[in-house]
Amino acid sequence: MRAQNPPQTDRVESTDPCIVGNRGLSAKLEPFDSYWQAPEDVDAGYDSFYAYYKANYIPHIPVDRDAKILVISCGPGYLVNTLNRHGYKNVIGIDSDGSKVSNAEKRKLNCTTAEAFPYLADCDMAFDVIIPEQELNHLTLEEQLTFLRLCHDNLEPSGIVFVYGLNGANPMVGSENLSHNIDHFNTFTEYSLSQTLELAGFVNITTVPLKLYVFWKNPLNYVGLAVTSVYEIYCRIMFKLYGKNVKILSKKLAAVAYRSS
Numbered sequence: 288m289r290a291q292n293p294p295q296t297d298r299v300e301s302t303d304p305c306i307v308g309n310r311g312l313s314a315k316l317e318p319f320d321s322y323w324q325a326p327e328d329v330d331a332g333y334d335s336f337y338a339y340y341k342a343n344y345i346p347h348i349p350v351d352r353d354a355k356i357l358v359i360s361c362g363p364g365y366l367v368n369t370l371n372r373h374g375y376k377n378v379i380g381i382d383s384d385g386s387k388v389s390n391a392e393k394r395k396l397n398c399t400t401a402e403a404f405p406y407l408a409d410c411d412m413a414f415d416v417i418i419p420e421q422e423l424n425h426l427t428l429e430e431q432l433t434f435l436r437l438c439h440d441n442l443e444p445s446g447i448v449f450v451y452g453l454n455g456a457n458p459m460v461g462s463e464n465l466s467h468n469i470d471h472f473n474t475f476t477e478y479s480l481s482q483t484l485e486l487a488g489f490v491n492i493t494t495v496p497l498k499l500y501v502f503w504k505n506p507l508n509y510v511g512l513a514v515t516s517v518y519e520i521y522c523r524i525m526f527k528l529y530g531k532n533v534k535i536l537s538k539k540l541a542a543v544a545y546r547s548s
Contacts, residue, residue: 322362
């Protein structure tokens, strides 16, 4: 059975501009709670993103297929689709762009149009897992903390968030990750991503690299994997020589964090 969308409550209306609506968010062209990475051929993305999410996300999701999962900035429902294919049926996806959600609805995925901050502020359902499908870097630090605290408040006592962002530690792409998009407000390292989650009240934080080369049917996948692996080993050695214990050098990095008791 699909999860039901949480009903609205009679909570006092917030004056926080982030919670009131997207007009209060700093990102103007690519707001955080809408998915901006779908290919032009939206339908083709269901297979390619399935491979990506299967490799990077599924190993970190609770094995309980009845887990209540909220996917934020779900876009066409790529992650919702992946979770459903792996037996997770109690999944809700939200995205602030109704035109993107319409693609998910055509596939009968449980996605709806909603802005992330107001949705979380008004939600009276506790989730086991909350996953934003968009990078945290589309939020300023204060917006990140507001968002993560809202997630914390909407989790079961043993619930987790799975978040990701652009990695600033990679010398090749770190600075470009930040500067190529005016709606990117920071980058992370494994340390600073953990700091952000700690400030929001999370505990037992584990940072992980997000694998880029997961398309095993493509021979070029192995070439890319080999070249980037050698480069990252070299960078780790150089960081070590400079007194920096940097372990994650992937283009993007993620973290799993638990709600504090």
